[in-house]
Amino acid sequence: AAGVIQSPRHLIKEKRETATLKCYPIPRHDTVYWYQQGPGQDPQFLISFYEKMQSDKGSIPDRFSAQQFSDYHSELNMSSLELGDSALYFCASSGTGAYNEQFFGPGTRLTVL
């Protein structure tokens, strides 16, 4: 069965650079979530989209922005990267209904040097 695809899987950036993370949800899933997991920490919700509109926002820095496109894929844009942005970034998708189970992608490991 198709799963959530994230790209790239690994990304190394310098401080103050920009990064773009991509997420391709499971076909026919209309909701996408982004989570950040720092080293040794639990995943933290960043932002979500339902039918291409932002539906909720968590502790996402102003330096980060995201959107969901007409084909339902989503991108997380991160600017002015800081050392503390080094983390695993997970994307998850779910079908119609906020209480459907979420399917997580394998994550993008971002390292900021």
Add this chain to the structure above:
Amino acid sequence: DAKTTQPNSMESNEEEPVHLPCNHSTISGTDYIHWYRQLPSQGPEYVIHGLTSNVNNRMASLAIAEDRKSSTLILHRATLRDAAVYYCILRGPFSNTGKLIFGQGTTLQVKP
């Protein structure tokens, strides 16, 4: 959002049952109880969810106390592949979206 409390860690022997407890004394009447797990170096994975009645699926069983202030995830025969961090999460039907709020989960170690 209502808070959950889980033990930091638990150990089990392979092929034995495992009971993972979760306390949620401030649960509201409309909160669903969800369980996710995260295997090493992987994204979280849905395990099971329930509202009031006990639930079973191919992965596990969920036993919910009558007053709903606690629940127990039951793995009937633990395997080495079940070693993971298990998260108990409450999700209310009137929240804006279905975001998951991960608290401190239980790290399950399975010994051969």
